[in-house]
Amino acid sequence: MAPQDRLSAPARAAPLLEVEDLTVSYGRNEVVRKASFALGRGGSLALIGESGSGKSTIARAVLRLLPAGARATGRVTLDGANALALSERRFRPLRGRTIGFVPQDPGHALNPVRTIGAQALEAAALLDVRDRAAGKALVLETFAEVGLDNPGRVFGSYPHQLSGGMLQRVLIGLAVLPRPALLVADEPTSALDVTIQKRILDLLSRLQRERDIGLLLITHDLAIAAERTQSLVLLKDGQVQEAGSAKAVFFSPTSAYARKLHADVPALNPDRYGALRDPGLGRLAQAAGEASKIEVRGVTKTFHVDGKALTAVDAVSFSVPAGTTHALVGESGSGKTTTIRLLLGLEQPDTGDITVAGERLAGRGPDALRGVWRHLQLIYQNPYTSLDPTWKIEQLVREPLDRFGIGSREERAARVREALASVGLGEHLLARGPATLSGGQRQRVAIARALVLRPDVIVLDEPTSALDVSVQAGIMEVLLTLQAKLGLTYVFVSHDLALVRQLAHTVSVMHRGRIVEHGRVADILDNPRQPYTRALRASMPAGISGTARGVPRRVPILAEQSLP
Structure with a gap:
């Protein structure tokens, strides 16, 4: 059975969004190859995969937000119209009104020097609300609907005055305010604590159900995807590895990649190590x-x-x-x-x-x-910012030895190679810079840097x-x-x-x-x-059953803190 043939019946019956043989290229480099799936009105579908799998590229293609130089072929049908064939002038009115977008990082998605209210009124303008008082009333009503305490205070606040969870609720509110038929949420909880993550996902599920919104969720977590959506599409290196109902993919994966993702979810495999x-x-x-x-x-x-x-x-x-x-x-x-x-x-x-x-x-x-x-050494949170981008890997790992004056030049070089080998990295990386490494390789370099002092x-x-x-x-x-x-x-x-x-x-x-x-x-x-x-x-995601080994059924979450 082909991947697209395993999609749920509701998605085939009344597609709000239909992607057929979508291919996206940057020059000669194809980053997405012949991806196909469908999402019905009021339905939910998750695009799953690791970084570089092409899931966010597909979302940008659907939103017509690909960077200059990118080329998309195939067909993306949005509410009956071929989105790829429309001119920018004809597609622009669909953004916000027909298709809404919730970005990944709330800290960078809002203008830091403008109040939340000023930015929210721009979303209200998509509904042709010309009176400022009426627009503000609509915004406050939406903020209350997405669970923000004291909407008036949020309206007058700047982004830095709100927590990450509150900012994400603001972004969801701005996305649903014009009442779109389709909502694209690109890793909407990856930067949030697990308890806040659950509240945000609960909110998206409720809005989808109450407003009959089609939800396209981008995530790398199979448990979250299976728990929150009806259909799953697994991507690797730009190609669909498996697609079908959440139950089928979660309980009966046919691809090795799906089985590997299942094994890598901590909540599903607590005794793995x-x-x-x-x-x-x-x-x-x-x-x-x-x-x-x-x-x-x-x-x-x-x-x-x-x-x-x-x-x-x-x-x-x-x-x-x-x-x-x-x-x-x-x-x-x-x-x-x-x-x-x-x-x-x-x-x-x-x-x-x-x-x-x-x-x-x-x-x-x-x-x-x-x-x-x-x-006593420290390994930092973010491998993308903890390593000096202008240094080579050899310099980064050797620096602690240099600072403490440990060993001769030859001894330091030997300890650097030993530290890299202990984390599974080869000597061929010594002359490369951090920018040429993946996130996992960078974090292994950070571990080697901590280990080199023993x-x-x-x-x-x-x-x-x-x-x-x-x-x-x-x-x-x-x-x-x-x-x-x-x-x-x-x-x-x-x-x-x-x-x-x-x-x-x-x-x-x-x-x-x-x-x-x-x-x-x-x-x-x-x-x-x-x-x-x-x-x-x-708050630990446990897949569609709501249970996993060592993970009981969910209990009510504590109320989210209001503004300080």
């Missing part, structure tokens, strides 16, 4: 009564902003035995980042004490901490949140293999409990600067005592 985690569990069992590698005791940190005191970390305590992984979990603003800055000595606590391998960090300046930093402790600050799930799985395997082999101690910062379950041995759940729950990962996830922990756990 069980054998690699076992050495750490053994060390955890032996650690009773022994000094821990990391000790954080009663640490508090308060900042003063605009004359107000903000306690970012409040009496936080935890310990990490050598050779194990401890996770700090919580939403943005929970205090995770401040805690690791204190652990790294980049901030000093107001009260409390921190020791790493028996050395106290509190009260010590940069010079005194230099020796500690040699054995540290005892590595702090992992959301090390895979900017990566596709397949690339993320490869990085997790590298980290756990290194820990099992070298006995490394990790502090892992994340908002994703599914990923924490795969990697960590113990966990502290943080909320508003305090640890609300602490213990072994299995105990916390299987039997959480606090509502906040249950809310985090319930």
Whole structure:
């Protein structure tokens, strides 16, 4: 059966959007090849694939937003009209009115120097609302519909005054305000915490149902796609690998690529790295009564902003035995980042004490901490911004050795090659720059850079949140293999409990600067005592059944915070 033949009956019966043999080229390079699918009015379809698979290119082709020099052939039928054959003048009125768009990053989609209201009134103008008061009333009504508390305050705010979740609700509101028949949502939750992600996806599902909108969802997460849409189209290297109903693709994938994506979703495979985690569990069992590698005791940190005191970390305590992984979990603003800055000595606590391998960090300046930093390294969140783009890979990995004056020139070169080999990268990359590498390769370089000093402790600050799930799985395997082999101690910062379950041995759940729950990962996830922990756990996507191994059915999410 051909991929397009497995599409659901509603999509074939009354196509709102029909893509036939779509091919998109940049010069001689074909990035999408003969893609075909259909989406019915009021239906939902997900385009799934890793970065570079062509899913966003297809969305841009449907929206007629391909960059200059791109060429699209085939047929894209939108509400009965061949969109590719229309002139720009004839297609422009369809944007907003017939087809709406929710972009990936809310932080870059809005003009930072104009108020939300000023930008929202432009969307209202698509409905030919000429009176400003009527337009504002319509905007406020829409903001309330998408779940924004105090719409009037949002209307008068600038983008930087709103949280990421609120900005994404604003963008959804602007997209649905002109009441389009089709809504294209390009990775609308990839930059958000898992609890906010659930609220945004719930909102899109509700709007689709209540307004009879066709939803085209772009995502790299098979579980989210299966849970939220009726039909799935899997793409790899610009070609459709598999297509069909969500149930068919999720439960009975016919392609190796679909099976691999399923295996790479943390929530669906919580025990995937069980054998690699076992050495750490053994060390955890032996650690009773022994000094821990990391000790954080009663640490508090308060900042003063605009004359107000903000306690970012409040009496936080935890310990990490050598050779194990401890996770700090919580939403943005929970205090995770401040805690690791204190652990790294980049901030000093107001009260409390921190020791790493028996050395106290509190009260010590940069010079005194230099020796500690040699054995305590950090892997940053975003591999695209953490590496100097003007340096070669060899320089990037060697820099820590240069700064600490370790070894001769030949010894440093040997340690650089050894560090790269330990993360699965070859010497042929030494003379290349970061821009020539994929996201997964860049993050492996960042890990090699941290390992080259042979540290005892590595702090992992959301090390895979900017990566596709397949690339993320490869990085997790590298980290756990290194820990099992070298006995490394990790502090892992994340908002994703599914990923924490795969990697960590113990966990502290943080909320508003305090640890609300602490213990072994299995105990916390299987039997959480606090509502906040249950809310985090319930936000883990589990596919269309609503359940997965170790993942119970969803429970109500805590109410989203209003404007500060």
